Amino acid sequence: MSIQRDQSLATPVAAIGGGSSPAPWKATIVAELVEVVRNEAVNAEYRHLVVNCGKEAAAAQPGQFFQLLCPQPAGEQPFLRRPMSLYGADPDKRQVAFLYKVTGAGTRGLDTLKPGDRLDIMGPLGVGFTLDPAWRHIVAVGRGAGLATLAPLARAARANGTQVTAVFSARRPELLVSVELFQRHGADVIAVTDAEQTSGPANVERILRRQIAEGRCDAFFTCGSSRLMRVQQRLAREFGLPGQVAMEQQMACGIGLCYCCVRDFNVNGEIVNRRVCWDGPVFDLMEALP
Amino acid sequence: MSIQRDQSLATPVAAIGGGSSPAPWKATIVAELVEVVRNEAVNAEYRHLVVNCGKEAAAAQPGQFFQLLCPQPAGEQPFLRRPMSLYGADPDKRQVAFLYKVTGAGTRGLDTLKPGDRLDIMGPLGVGFTLDPAWRHIVAVGRGAGLATLAPLARAARANGTQVTAVFSARRPELLVSVELFQRHGADVIAVTDAEQTSGPANVERILRRQIAEGRCDAFFTCGSSRLMRVQQRLAREFGLPGQVAMEQQMACGIGLCYCCVRDFNVNGEIVNRRVCWDGPVFDLMEALP
């Protein structure tokens, strides 16, 4: 299987037959070979990858993701694509960014990329976050790679005229990412860490209750920790607040074909099965099961 | 299958059991990760690859070959190693060189190597040329990649005190290789080419008859053309001259295990089957069948 740009998208070979294409059909999800602009460590765990891409990809929305065809690192052969949340998109510069942690064969492959290298990305995929224009304040709670997923919310919320409080959790302070990005967009960031023993659910619940009490929480947005998700579900139920959660699951196709990425959801007491890649990755907070 | 140096050769793990190794056993054929020193085009068809290697590899003899584990070029996955004749060896500098033509997936992979890159080579393999100290003059006849195979003979013959006449055939003059190498070692080089219409068997036969007539042909050495081999077989029979030919055949293992590289040979009227990789690649000229 060659890691090549799917040429048919760029150059439809209409002249040589193969089907009637009456209406001018347009792809909204594309797999394209993009150019790496930057691929650098931001701390001991995370790397920041920026690529030049086409307009479909650069139109990605917060909470959506891409499937990356990772290069093969020495001696390993990742076969499937790897899902990565949109970390940032710039429709004008035609760029998208990812923030990833090196964990296995695929991400080790990503780590080998240098500026100028090419990478096959496919997207934008899935259903992202929704921002209600009526919301004045939202609270974003993230941990681990969840911080990457929540990151593009900062900008979108400001564009929506919505104030953000971000509660970010990490093992150690130096592993926190996107803090400045949120601050730059005018968000308040509250960092909690294992090292400082501030990241326990009890403390996070205290923080969230204060936000609610101060009228700074019209909705929850969360990603990356089921423990913290449960805290928010409890509070959302108690205070009648809406919420959205971005879920993860192992993926093969990323576009709803294979049903390997399903999770159970509780929809009004009934357990239903949904594809994280297609029905999500962002779901209603109250329906999510850990 | 990872393209890694076989660590066990470098660091035998004697301490953790796994067999009694009473006598200090030594490998004479090694697969090792070597460092590329140079990989450059010498003309429109051939590339010159030089690597730093260990002492076993650098001890390779003319006519022997190596099995190269070629890097994967974009979109292709050569699986087997590729046989390449020794083009030059320097036991002091611990270097070996190859001269290769880009023809398919494996050699396209070789073409991607840059100085400093690593390459897994295995060798030296097979039975090389034999130089009888009694021979005063030999004639080497080569075409195509055969010129690479014959190249290390130039130096070995001079060390043996043997004079060489090289008859080199190519499609066009600019595709001839190793001419200077032979001349540097004091050989006479007669170039014949298709473009100049001098490469036909009749003309080569004329050239060879002149060498024989002038007493400059105690033995034939040939590689790369069965048409030219047949000419030499005829003359060798007519004049009772010895000869050696280096043969090619597709290979899997390269060390006599798999029997995929067999050819028929005529041994005193009986057809016998031999492995090119193990019983050759250099065979008695009179026994070879085209």
Next chain:
Amino acid sequence: MSAAGTIDLSVRIGGLTLRNPVMPASGTFAEGLEKVMDFNRLGAFVTKTITRELRAGNPLPRVVERPGGLINAIGIPSKGVTYFIETTMPHYAAYDTPLVVSISAPTAEGFASLAAELSIPGIAAIEANISCPNIEEDGKAFAMRAESTEKVTRELRRATKLPLWVKLTPNTGDVPEVARAAEAAGADAVVVANTILSMAIDLKSFKPCLGNIMGGLSGPAIKPIVLRQVFQCAKAVTIPVIGCGGIATAEDAVEYMLAGASAVQVGTATFLQPAAMTTIIDGLAAFCLRREIPRVADLIRGVVIEEADEPDLAWLDPVS
């Protein structure tokens, strides 16, 4: 000889003429792909296998990757036939591409009644996925044996007038014999083949990588094996053989057609290159143009076997 731009890509499969020989493999296709490719370019649609009742599918993890392939044990999660007819079918009505429905059931009778229920306008053919276990016969997949294949195909044949494709399993010692049984019982085509039963163990936990313990291997790794089965089947039957296994490029499709396939299904490749099918269609046209082959159908069974190449029958098995 053909002038540029006039390659005839159409092929005939039983009673159907397809605009080109490229279609999805069951279980690797859904409406979502509409955002990636023009559905009017495909040779056919093939749905995920559906069952009569709602089914949950297998426990997770449902896939694990290996070099050159994917092992899956999705199971057959299905929303049932009613949901399919009411909700899924309408998605495809807008397109000028034949809709092939893949079905499965644990009994021959179950297959037949499902086929009957689906013999309605809007459905162009039935693909019977008989790689599922036959509960009447000791849990072996129908397609593992000629007898059970013949029986289920005969029941299906009686139940529907639609073109009937029977999808075989590669997990049997004699696929051509099974193909012959399907043909004898009235199949219009055989699809060769489903996934190859496989396994992977996680070296951290020592547990199987799949929730279902075993699963089916697909992707480039299986291509040489399934290609051989297509070759054997095409010699054994006169009905069309549809090749399916590891096809990722136009060259793969050509190789399958030369071996005897009249059309090809693309599965796992779509997971890596979502537009793989249209790329293959373009590539087939380009290949024929380059090689001056006027109709892609001319490739079918085109492999050149020279007399001297006939295998020494006494030692045909690979044994080596």
Next chain:
Amino acid sequence: MSAAGTIDLSVRIGGLTLRNPVMPASGTFAEGLEKVMDFNRLGAFVTKTITRELRAGNPLPRVVERPGGLINAIGIPSKGVTYFIETTMPHYAAYDTPLVVSISAPTAEGFASLAAELSIPGIAAIEANISCPNIEEDGKAFAMRAESTEKVTRELRRATKLPLWVKLTPNTGDVPEVARAAEAAGADAVVVANTILSMAIDLKSFKPCLGNIMGGLSGPAIKPIVLRQVFQCAKAVTIPVIGCGGIATAEDAVEYMLAGASAVQVGTATFLQPAAMTTIIDGLAAFCLRREIPRVADLIRGVVIEEADEPDLAWLDPVS
């Protein structure tokens, strides 16, 4: 728990104790490897399959590569049993490593008489390569059917007192049933498995890539398939199962042992890394050390199947 340096690598296969579970696969080993590795480190020697008479082998080309694997149709070129005893055997006499001879014949009687002739000092076990066609039964390989496997194994059992290993073919729908037949007829171990019948077509000439048209696939591509067969066989029989298919690293060997293999054979990997076997031996020791497993034999059948993971039997086949 184990102190560093004291991993016990030995395994028992029928009556034999091997110093470690790693040995070559038949047809991928010869004296030449002596220049690459210390033969005294191997668990056993396994020879290329020999036949009674001289045999030429298949027409060229005999191999073709594919991503992740090799298809071979070498045939069984053999210099015959006399040459083997007189010329090949002495090569191995110098080593302290058991010599296993792989044999083949077109009839059960031929197998038996060859085994009898080879039951001589210097030979530690017989490996019967019954993946060759049984000329008494319509050309199917013995190992494709339980009945023919049982018959040939019984004849072999009568003919030799040496440990008897029976090498199965993966090209059948029910390998565990065939393994049970071999066990019932007196085999001391089964080797699972030979190569998987495959094909490749050259797109320039439209001719098969192999002189024999079809050949056997080996290498990493087949590992998930054969691993599954080893797992199934180890559940079906109590005699040791020797795993063989795509093993290239110590991790592969561990996966096979967890699935149920008591020892492993390494074939195609040696073509890419000639010292693969000794690297795997070292890696097995290192793995056990790291995971605090005192004896490599503790890995055998070590896969952890949790109750909840038991497959839904009604839908066991991969079908997906």
